[in-house]
Amino acid sequence: MQFLPYLTFHGQAYKALKFYQSVFGGHLDIQRAGELFETSDNKTANLVVHGVLTIDADFQITALDVIPGAPDIQSGATVSMGLHFNNAKKAAGIYGQLSENGQRVIDFTPKDWGGFFGIITDQFGVRWNIDATA
Numbered sequence: 001m002q003f004l005p006y007l008t009f010h011g012q013a014y015k016a017l018k019f020y021q022s023v024f025g026g027h028l029d030i031q032r033a034g035e036l037f038e039t040s041d042n043k044t045a046n047l048v049v050h051g052v053l054t055i056d057a058d059f060q061i062t063a064l065d066v067i068p069g070a071p072d073i074q075s076g077a078t079v080s081m082g083l084h085f086n087n088a089k090k091a092a093g094i095y096g097q098l099s100e101n102g103q104r105v106i107d108f109t110p111k112d113w114g115g116f117f118g119i120i121t122d123q124f125g126v127r128w129n130i131d132a133t134a
Contacts, residue, residue, distance in 0.1 A: 004082030006129050007063040008073045013048035017063055026055035033067055036112060044068055071105050071119070080119075080127035088116045091132035098122050098130075110134070 009016060014030060021028050029052045034045030047065035054060050062082055066072055085091035095108040101123035108118030108130060116132045 002084045004060060004062050004084060004129075006080045006082040007061065008080065009048075009063060009065050010073075011043075011047060011065050013051050013063040013065045014046075017048075017051045017053050017061065020053050020061050024053070024055045024059075024061075026053050026059075028053050031113075033065075041068075080129050082129045083131075085130070085132040088132040088134065091116060091130055095120060095128075095130045098128050 007013070007016065017028055017030070030048055031050040032045060033039060033047045033049050034042075036049055039045045044067065047067055049064055049067060051063045052060055053062075083091070083094060085094070092108055095118050099120040099122070103121045105119040105121055105127070106117070108116055111117045114134050116134070118130050119127060120130070121127050
């Protein structure tokens with residue numbers, strides 16, 4: 001299991017990750033909304049749906065932009081906990097446990113990119129992004 005804090009922005013994820021890259025170095029991988037789904041709006045198409053700045057094996061910064069229609073963020077609540085699994089069954093179990101007495105924001109289901117993904121807000125108000133490889 002890997003622990004990944006996730007930074008969430010309103011259209012500034014790319015700019016923030018480039019800034020962090022200028023500070024820490026590393027390799028930046030960006031997936032934009034327009035690469036994953038059809039949109040006629042260029043602003044939406046350029047939003048970051050998954051950005052990873054890999055500084056080294058033990059240090060990554062992950063970030064995304066809020067996509068129109070997705071759950072919004074509140075000021076001060078721009079970080080969520082991210083868990084990545086190589087086992088979808090184990091990830092689904094953790095998703096279920098964390099969602100007890102919480103809120104399932106996005107169901108943990110297969111996604112177009114070939115993996116599984118879901119978001120929950122636990123009973124303490126902490127948001128968790130959980131993904132697994134297929």
